[in-house]
Each structure stands twice: as structure tokens, then as C-alpha cells.
Amino acid sequence: MDLSSINPILLLASLMVAATPIMLAAIGELVVERSGVLNLGVEGMMITGAVCGFIVSVSTGSPWLGFIGAAIGGAMLASLFGFLTQYLLSNQVATGLALTLFGLGLSALMGQGYIGIKSPSFPDWHIPLLGDIPVIGPIVFQHDPMVYVGLLIVLAVWAFLKFSRAGLILRAVGENHDAAHALGYKVKRVRMLAIMFGGACAGLGGAYLSLVRVPQWTEGMTAGAGWIALAIVVFASWKPGRLLLGAYLFGGVTVLQLNLQAAGMAIPVEYLSMSPYLATIVVLVIMRAGRAPGSLGRIFHASR
């Protein structure tokens, strides 16, 4: 094994890229769960976003339109989940699982003509001045724009939940939907919006995989990223700041094992590929999760 072939600067730089899809999906799910809804369909929404984004960007030639298409696709799939859980009062766990199975099938069907095509390239930004700083420049400031969009979304969600009135209402709905309802807030409407936002974010995360990270469309390409995103939300105790930490931690594990594979580590490839999933389990066990939103996963039915 040749550990010296691993360049620490490149490693940290690719960590930011590897963390972005999970971070995007997780921040969306965080908002959904803060509104009291458990959507286990992140994987399904991600892969649908991945295929929608790929199709749109291949047919228009613009990665940006691809990301917009992915967000719309993810949000549309999520609204299906929202309609079932909020208006038809179905079990959220079962519906979320159904969404994942449905999304996997839908994406396989939609993407069948797009296997083996390369998506239009999405050039890295070289941010002037900041990008020229030695060491930090290449790690932080020389990525594709979506890395920064992801960070901005996390920042915006943090500010929204902490400082805005709408964020307070969202948290109230998530903590105690009966009380929020009694105060006159539209529980279902708030939750529908949160669910659609979550879907859009998951779609962006999926599109990041198919447009930037891979960049190709293959069936089942998310390979559990959506589930890892769900785990990160628990790890983060439903706080945006810790979510960032969690996403980078998992990005780090993913990148490190890929680098070790490339460096010809004595451990078989399969065991290295397991590591992100095992790390997720270990973290779930070690981290004492904070208190979940009070109404998380409960069905809201306003009795008259």
C-alpha cells in the first residue's frame, strides 16, 4: 500500500464534494421532521431527482436547469407523500417506504434511455482571491457552485428556524400539532410546504450525484445515500449546525475509503465499501440523539 499517494489537500477538497448530496437531502429532511413529519422516502426522492435532473440537463444542455428540474421532480414526488399522510391520514412509516420503492421504480423507468450518456459538464468555480489562498483555497473555494448553494441552504434553514416567525410556526406545528391547530395555524398547509421543500432538497442532492459527482445515470445510483441522510438528521439532533458536521463526517469516511481503495490497501474493496454504512450505525449508537420534535410521526386529525 502506498499511503503517500493520498494527497491530504485533495482529500479534504473531495470531502466537501462527497458531503454535498447527503447534506442537501438531510437539510430538507430536517425541515420536514421539525414540522413533525417523518418522511422515510428520502432515497426515493433523491433518485427521482437524480434522474429528473439528468434528463433535463441532457436535453437542455444546462446543468442549472437540470438542478431546477430535479428540485421540481423531488417536490412533486414528495407532495404525493404529503397528500397521503396529511389528507388521507396514512401511516408515515409505511408511506415513506412506499415512496422509496415507488421512486426507485419510477427512476428506473424514466432513465432507461439515458444509461451510458454523459451529462453536460458543470465547471468548477475558481473564486478569485479566496481561491488563491494556499491550502485553504483549493480545499474550500475551488468547487462547483452547488457546493456553495448547499451551504447557503443550510445557513438559510438555520436562520429561518431560529429567527423568523414562519420558522417558529413550523416548529410549533412540529412540537405539538394540536396546540398549533388550536392557535389557528394551518397544520396541514405548513406540513405540506415543509414536505415539498424536503422533496426539492432531496431532488437537488440526487441531481448532484448524477450531474456532478458521478456524472452519469445508473439505476439505483443513490445506493443508500438517502438513508444515510435520514441517519444524519438523527445524529444532528434536528439542528442545522450539527447536520453540517455530520454530513462532512460521512463525506470524510466515503472519500477516505475511496482513497484507500485507490491506494491499494490490504483490505478487500468490499469491506472498505461497507465503511460508510457501518460508520452510520456506529454513530447512531454512540451519539445520544437529542429530543425529537414532539409530534414527529404522529397523524394529525383535527377533531371537531
Place this chain on the structure above:
Amino acid sequence: MIMLEKRPQPSQGWTLATPILAVLLTMLVGGALFAALGKDPLVTIRTIFYDPLFSEFAWYYRPQLLVKGAPLVLIAIGLSFGFRAGVWNIGAEGQYIIGAICGAAVGLAMYPMESVFIFPAMVIAGALGGMLWAMIPGILRVKFGTNEILVSLMLVYVAEQLLASMALGTLRNPEGMGFPGSRNLSQYPSAANLELISGSGMHWGVVAAFIAVIFAYIMLSRHIFGFQVRLSGLAPRAAAFSGVNPGRLILLCMAISGGLAGLAGLFEVAGPAGQISIDFNVGYGFTAIIVAFLGRLHPVGILLAGGLMALTYIGGEIAQSKLGLPGGAIQLLQGMLLFFLLAVDVLTHYRVRFGQGEVA
């Protein structure tokens, strides 16, 4: 204005009617989907749901129904215990893989010895393997309060990697000229899970599935454990007061579902699949979730739902080869079925009222 009014008790009639309604809706919307894909909807629906049973080649497809249905029913029966009690083991796919690996490993270790004890030993190893794999999320949930949904699912990906490593390394056929995949167990008489009646599709896995259905029915309706499972699902607090040990219940539910999934994997690897290979698992563990819900978590319902799902697999394959229907369409159809079921389930628990409700 449409209002929903909670029923004091779930409607008996709708409980039975909603799965059928869901299937009909799926056929309807699925037909529209097939039309959008440029296929004749009626022909496609007939190919999927009717031809495997009644066409001139049905003699070939009917046994397949048992072969494909058995693992689905076996896994779904196990899952139904947990789902009733609110224990969400969704990693049956992983337990299925590990059961197959453990069972096959025992068989391969004995090669080329012939003995009547080899197959039973493999069955036990398969069940134990699946059970132990399911114990991981079970124990973590009981000891550390870790979410069993996420852990059991993560373990599916771990199991898939393990499967690849086994097929490429440890269990690879030494006479396979370097190709991935183990020795073919179905060509090793002592370890083979062959058809019991030639041409019927009936192998030991099918027998096990039927036994599991009967066993689960008795457990749920007559045994104290079944009562505790149902009570914990309906009223967790009441269950705690009546002395149900929640930790024990979680572990038992995980053990049953894992063990049955492991069994399903073993019967598959020793019979229809024949060998450990990279693409051994085909998603039975996930489809079984649909089967469990479609069967209303009831053993007899699961048996029927398993048959229906097997039908969509076989019919889907026919439609793929004959009509050129894309493979994803069938997966989509299965997902759609679960969606419609969950949607129309609102009728079971709620009464729909039209018109302006009076102000209370």
C-alpha cells in the same frame, strides 16, 4: 366539503375490500401508464395478471408462481409480527442475503460428502444467520435506543458488499475458472433444494412458507405472544401495564423476521438460484414489505398477496420479453400498489362525510 370522521373501530368490510380496491386502481392507473409508454393497456394488463395463470403456456408459469411466491410469503410473514407491534425491520433483504451465505457456506464446507444431514444443517445455518443479522438492529434498539429502521437498512448495504466479497473470494468455486460465484448447490444432491414433485415448482421453501402461514395464524390468534404483539401495536401503554416486556418483544419480533428471511434466502440459494453470486438478491426483502401490508399483516392475507406479487413478477417478465415493457415499469407498478393501498386505507379507519358539518 368533504369531512373525515374517525370510526370507533376499523371497518371490517373495508379491511377486506381495500386491498381489492387498491389492486383495481393499480390496474387502472397502470394501464394508463402502459398506454403512455405506447403499449396497448388491455393487452399488457392481461399479459401480467392473466397469462401466467390461464394462457396456453400457463403450465410453465404456474410452478414459477410457487417459486417466486414462497420467499415473499416467508419474509412477509416474519415482517408482519414486527409491523403489528411497531418494530420496523425493513432490512429483510440483508437478512435474506446473510441467510443464504450462511446456509450455502455450510453446504459448501461439506462438499463433496453426501449425507442426509447436510440439508437440514444448512436450513438451520440459514435461519440462524438471518436471525443473528436481525439481532444487530434489535439489540442496538433495546440497549441503546438506536432507530431500528435505519440500522436494519444500513445492514442491507453491508450484506450486499459481504455477498460480493463471498462470491468473488471466500465461497468462489475453485473449479469455476476464476469466474465469480460459488459451486452450484443444486447440482450437489445432499445440499440441493430440489422440487419435491417434479414440474410443480414445489420445493422445501414452499412447504416452509405454508407452515409459516399456519404457524403465524395460530401464534397471532391463539398464543399469548400473538396477543402481546397485537396489544403493543394497538396500545403500547396498555401493553406495558399488562406486563409485556418491550425489549423482549422487540428481540423476538426481530428474531422471527430475520430467521424467516434467512430461511427464504437459504431455500433460494440451494434451489432456484443454485449458487452464491453477486446479483443473487433481487429485492424480495423489499417487495415483501408490500406483500405484508397488502395482506393486511394477516397470515392468510399475506399468502394471497404473496401470490399476487409473484404474479406481477412473472407477468412482468413475460411482458418484458413479449411486449418490450421496460423492467422499471413492474417495480413502479408494485410501488403504486402499496401507495393506493395506503391511500384507500383511509376508508377503513375513517368515515367520509359530505356536506357542511354542524358546528360543535
